[in-house]
Amino acid sequence: xxxxxxxxxxxxxxxxxxxxxxxxxxxxxxxxxxxxxxxxxxxxxxxxxxxxxxxxxxxxxxxxxxxxxxxxxxxxxxxxxxxxxxxxxxxxxxxxxxxxxxxxxxxxxxxxxxxxxxxxxxxxxxxxxxxxxxxxxxxxxxxxxxxxxxxxxxxxxxxxxxxxxxxxxxxxxxxxxxxxxxxxxxxxxxxxxxxxxxxxxxxxxxxxxxxxxxxxxxxxxxxxxxxxxxxxxxxxxxxxxxxxxxxxxxxxxxxxxxxxxxxxxxxxxxxxxxxxxxxxxxxxxxxxxxxxxxx
Numbered sequence: 001x002x003x004x005x006x007x008x009x010x011x012x013x014x015x016x017x018x019x020x021x022x023x024x025x026x027x028x029x030x031x032x033x034x035x036x037x038x039x040x041x042x043x044x045x046x047x048x049x050x051x052x053x054x055x056x057x058x059x060x061x062x063x064x065x066x067x068x069x070x071x072x073x074x075x076x077x078x079x080x081x082x083x084x085x086x087x088x089x090x091x092x093x094x095x096x097x098x099x100x101x102x103x104x105x106x107x108x109x110x111x112x113x114x115x116x117x118x119x120x121x122x123x124x125x126x127x128x129x130x131x132x133x134x135x136x137x138x139x140x141x142x143x144x145x146x147x148x149x150x151x152x153x154x155x156x157x158x159x160x161x162x163x164x165x166x167x168x169x170x171x172x173x174x175x176x177x178x179x180x181x182x183x184x185x186x187x188x189x190x191x192x193x194x195x196x197x198x199x200x201x202x203x204x205x206x207x208x209x210x211x212x213x214x215x216x217x218x219x220x221x222x223x224x225x226x227x228x229x230x231x232x233x234x235x236x237x238x239x240x241x242x243x244x245x246x247x248x249x250x251x252x253x254x255x256x257x258x259x260x261x262x263x264x265x266x267x268x269x270x271x272x273x274x275x276x277x278x279x280x281x282x283x284x285x286x287x288x289x290x291x292x293x294x295x
Contacts, residue, residue, distance in 0.1 A: 031240050031269065031290045042283040043190045044164060046217065047295070048243045049082055050273040050280075051075040053223055053250040054102035057196065058082055058279070059187075061160025068095045068185070068196050070106030076113070079106055081278060083116055085295075093120040093149075093157070095166075097183040097198030099128060099136040107137075111144040118146070122157070124183040125150045126174040151183060164189040170200060172207045179222060180204040186215060191288025195237060197221035197228075205233040216290060217241045217282055218268070224255030231262045241290060242268040243280055 047058040051071035056079060059066040065088045071078065082088070096104050111118065123137040134142075141148050151157065157166040170184035182198030195215035199222040200208075209232065218239035221228040223246035242263050246254040255272060263270045269292075271280045276294045283291040 031292070043162070043192070043286045044160065044187065044194075044284050046187075046194060046282045047082065047086065047279040048219065048245055048271075048273050048276075048282070049075075049078050050247075050276045050278060051078050051106075051245070052102075052247040052274075053245075053254065054105070055097070055198070055219075055223075055245045056106065057219065057245075058086065058088070059159070060086070061164050062162055064092050064160055065090065066093050066095070066159065067091050067110075069097055069103040069198070070094065070110055072102050072105035073109070075106040076109035078278070079110065080113075080115055085278065088116055090117040091119065093122050094118055095151075095183060095185065096121065096123045096137050097196075098124070098178045098181055100178055100199060103198065104136055104140070107140050108143075111140070111146070120149050121146045122149045122151050122183075124171055124181060125152050126171050127181045128178055157185075159187065159189075162189075169195075169211055169213065170204055170208050175203055175207075177201075179227075182221075184208065186213070190284065191286065192216045192284035192290055194282070194284075195219065195239070199223075199228070201228045202230055205230055209233065209236060213237050215239055216284070216288075218243070220244045220255070220259065220263070220270075223251065224259045224272075225253065226256035226258050229256075229259045229262065231266075234262050234266055234268075238266070239263075239268050241282060241292060242270045243273070243282070244270065245273045247274045249274075 044061040049056045054071040055069040056071040057068040121141045129135050151168045155168045166185040171181045179199040179201050180203045182200045185196045187194040193215045194217040196219045224244035244255045278295045281293040
C-alpha cells in the first residue's frame with residue numbers, strides 16, 4: 001500500500017511539473033524582415049511615411065485605403081508620392097488624431113488637389129472647440145463640403161472587407177492640451193493587431209491602462225518623446241514592432257533615449273521613419289505573420 005501511495009505521489013508531482021512548464025503563450029505571430037514576396041497575401045499593410053517630425057500613416061486592407069494624419073503643410077509631396085507608388089486613387093477615410101499642425105497640416109492640400117477622392121474625415125469627440133462647437137478639422141473639412149465624423153470610445157470603424165475594424169480607445173475624456181486628446185485607434189479583427197496612438201502623452205496613456213491595449217505593432221506616441229511611452233504603458237502593449245515617426249534634424253531630442261531603452265528592454269524591434277526614403281512598411285498576413293520593409 002505504501003508503494004502504491006508513493007507511486008501516486010510521484011505521478012502527481014510529474015503532472016504538476018508538466019503543467020507548470022507548459023508554454024501557454026500564443027505563437028500565432030512571427031516577425032521577419034524583407035522576406036520573400038511569395039508569402040501569404042497581407043491582411044493589412046501599414047506604411048509609416050517619412051514626413052519628418054510629423055505623422056502620416058497609409059493603411060491598406062483588401063484593396064481599400066485609409067490615412068491616419070496628414071503630416072505638416074509641407075508633407076503633401078510625400079503623400080502624393082506614396083499615392084502614386086502604391087496605387088491609391090481613393091481613401092475610404094482620413095483620421096485626424098488631433099489638431100496639431102504636424103498631424104493636420106496636409107489636410108487642406110489633400111482635399112484641394114483632388115489627386116485622390118476622400119470618403120470620410122474622422123476625428124475625436126473632444127478637443128479644442130470654439131464657441132460654435134467647431135475645431136480646425138471642422139473648418140478645413142467644411143471648406144471642401146465635408147461634415148466631420150466624430151468617433152467616441154468604444155465605437156468600431158470597419159476597415160477593409162473581411163472583418164477588420166478600428167476599436168476607438170481614446171480620448172476617454174477631455175484633458176488639458178491637444179496631445180492628451182489624441183484619437184487612439186487599435187486595428188483588430190485579424191491575427192495581427194496594431195495600435196496607433198497619435199501624440200498621446202502620460203495622462204492619456206494612464207487613462208488607457210485598464211483597457212485592452214495589447215498590440216503586435218505600435219506607432220509610438222508623440223514621435224518617441226520623453227513625455228510619452230511610459231514603461232508601464234509599453235509593457236501593457238507588448239509590441240513586437242515599434243515605429244517612431246520623427247526626424248532628429250527637426251527635433252534632436254526625439255526619439256528619446258529613455259523610450260528606445262524601454263522598447264529594447266521589452267523586446268520590441270524599433271524602426272524610425274527618418275531612416276526610410278519614403279516609408280516603413282509593415283505587412284501582416286492572414287496567419288498573423290508580420291514582415292517589415294524600409295522603402
